Amino acid sequence: MPCALHTENIGKTYTIGHMQNRRGRNFRETIIAGCERMAQRVRHPFAQNRAASAAEEFWALRDICLTVDTGERVGLIGRNGAGKSTLLKILSRITEPTTGRAVLYGRVSALLQVGTGFHPELTGRENIFLNGAVLGMTRREIQRKFDEIVAFSEVEQFLDTPVKRYSSGMYVRLAFAVSAHLDPEILLVDEVLAVGDLAFQSKCLGRMNKVAEEGRTIIFVSHNMAAISRLCNRVVLFDKGRIIEQGDPETVIQAYYAQAEQSSGRIVLAGGFKAGAQIEEIGVTDESGVFSSSVKVHRDFFLHMRCRVHERITRATISMAVLTLDGTTVFVTRHTDASRAEASELGPGVLCARVRIPAHFLNTGSYSLNFQIVGQGAGRDRGVIDSAQQVLNFRVEETGSLTPQLNAGRAGVVTPVLPWSLQ
Numbered sequence: 001m002p003c004a005l006h007t008e009n010i011g012k013t014y015t016i017g018h019m020q021n022r023r024g025r026n027f028r029e030t031i032i033a034g035c036e037r038m039a040q041r042v043r044h045p046f047a048q049n050r051a052a053s054a055a056e057e058f059w060a061l062r063d064i065c066l067t068v069d070t071g072e073r074v075g076l077i078g079r080n081g082a083g084k085s086t087l088l089k090i091l092s093r094i095t096e097p098t099t100g101r102a103v104l105y106g107r108v109s110a111l112l113q114v115g116t117g118f119h120p121e122l123t124g125r126e127n128i129f130l131n132g133a134v135l136g137m138t139r140r141e142i143q144r145k146f147d148e149i150v151a152f153s154e155v156e157q158f159l160d161t162p163v164k165r166y167s168s169g170m171y172v173r174l175a176f177a178v179s180a181h182l183d184p185e186i187l188l189v190d191e192v193l194a195v196g197d198l199a200f201q202s203k204c205l206g207r208m209n210k211v212a213e214e215g216r217t218i219i220f221v222s223h224n225m226a227a228i229s230r231l232c233n234r235v236v237l238f239d240k241g242r243i244i245e246q247g248d249p250e251t252v253i254q255a256y257y258a259q260a261e262q263s264s265g266r267i268v269l270a271g272g273f274k275a276g277a278q279i280e281e282i283g284v285t286d287e288s289g290v291f292s293s294s295v296k297v298h299r300d301f302f303l304h305m306r307c308r309v310h311e312r313i314t315r316a317t318i319s320m321a322v323l324t325l326d327g328t329t330v331f332v333t334r335h336t337d338a339s340r341a342e343a344s345e346l347g348p349g350v351l352c353a354r355v356r357i358p359a360h361f362l363n364t365g366s367y368s369l370n371f372q373i374v375g376q377g378a379g380r381d382r383g384v385i386d387s388a389q390q391v392l393n394f395r396v397e398e399t400g401s402l403t404p405q406l407n408a409g410r411a412g413v414v415t416p417v418l419p420w421s422l423q
Contacts, residue, residue: 002070004217009235010064011099061241075228078238078255084221088188089276106185120164133179145181153177173296180207223377225253226327244299257325265293267392276377276385280304284394294395303355305371315343315382316375323368330413363415366395
């Protein structure tokens with residue numbers, strides 16, 4: 001089997017500066033601090049720069065050696081910050097590696113971020129031609145596939161509308177449609193399908209399966225283990241910038257679950273600025289508010305989410321889903337369920353949401369969480385503002401006490417205590 005891509009000892013390092021109290025400075029304090037540094041440099045020209053000495057070298061990737069054969073479908077999994085997206089950026093030539101090299105054979109198409117290569121002032125029609133040209137398609141090739149791209153994206157009604165008015169879901173529909181119809185030898189897909197709805201995710205996976213059946217190579221980054229196991233024939237597990245395991249999907253995914261269950265029950269989500277709102281933290285807490293990845297089946301526990309709202313969001317709905325580790329949805333709940341309202345309005349600021357899960361509701365086992373914010377921001381149609389898909393796992397366990405266990409030996413994912421009457 002011919003080789004599609006090969007990496008040799010790839011490493012990527014960034015320099016992190018630690019400037020104390022920098023965030024809290026106003027303009028006057030910044031000017032004064034700059035003058036003080038300049039005066040110190042004049043007085044002691046050969047002294048070490050204290051700001052430079054506070055810099056820290058951070059290795060996002062280390063010694064990555066990976067070979068992918070033509071036609072393989074390889075999934076990259078791991079915690080946030082493990083280095084998966086950094087590797088895709090190196091493979092797509094967005095950034096250069098600090099050490100090592102990557103060799104790719106064939107035309108590469110990359111979908112790494114929603115709306116990459118789109119100009120917000122141009123219409124959807126114009127952005128198809130712009131993005132296609134950026135990805136290496138000729139004008140004649142774009143014209144030949146134009147109708148197919150539009151039909152796949154399902155945004156025909158808004159084709160002559162500037163994409164700055166598109167929702168996140170519409171953005172990713174159009175971006176994926178262009179990338180998938182490029183007919184690349186190598187397709188790189190980062191965690192962007194999470195923005196789309198379930199029907200579109202299924203459609204995208206079907207398209208990627210078709211691409212793979214044509215003998216093309218796919219590198220797929222996702223936190224959705226069901227999608228990874230369905231699409232990929234090999235999975236690579238990353239941790240702290242290194243490859244720690246690779247092999248068949250079932251074995252590596254189980255290793256990922258075991259790694260995730262060792263967490264503290266809380267995860268802080270990193271990422272760039274997102275318009276509208278941004279989920280910053282999700283977690284699982286016990287009744288006393290302590291984060292824990294393991295909760296007791298006979299006690300109430302809480303699912304927690306914190307987000308930062310940057311602008312007023314109307315028709316907003318916050319939803320949370322609990323899933324089994326194979327991706328099966330156990331239940332979905334929305335913050336408007338109790339009030340029976342369709343939606344509400346969110347103002348700028350920090351928003352904390354908490355959902356109580358009653359005792360003896362979930363059966364013993366391991367689960368994962370999805371949080372999603374849907375709404376309508378300034379100048380945009382209603383759509384997904386931000387989402388966190390299966391980035392945190394938790395476990396429901398037996399108590400170990402001598403009291404009789406209602407859930408002991410009971411089948412099923414949920415085991416609620418329901419009222420009965422006997423006559």
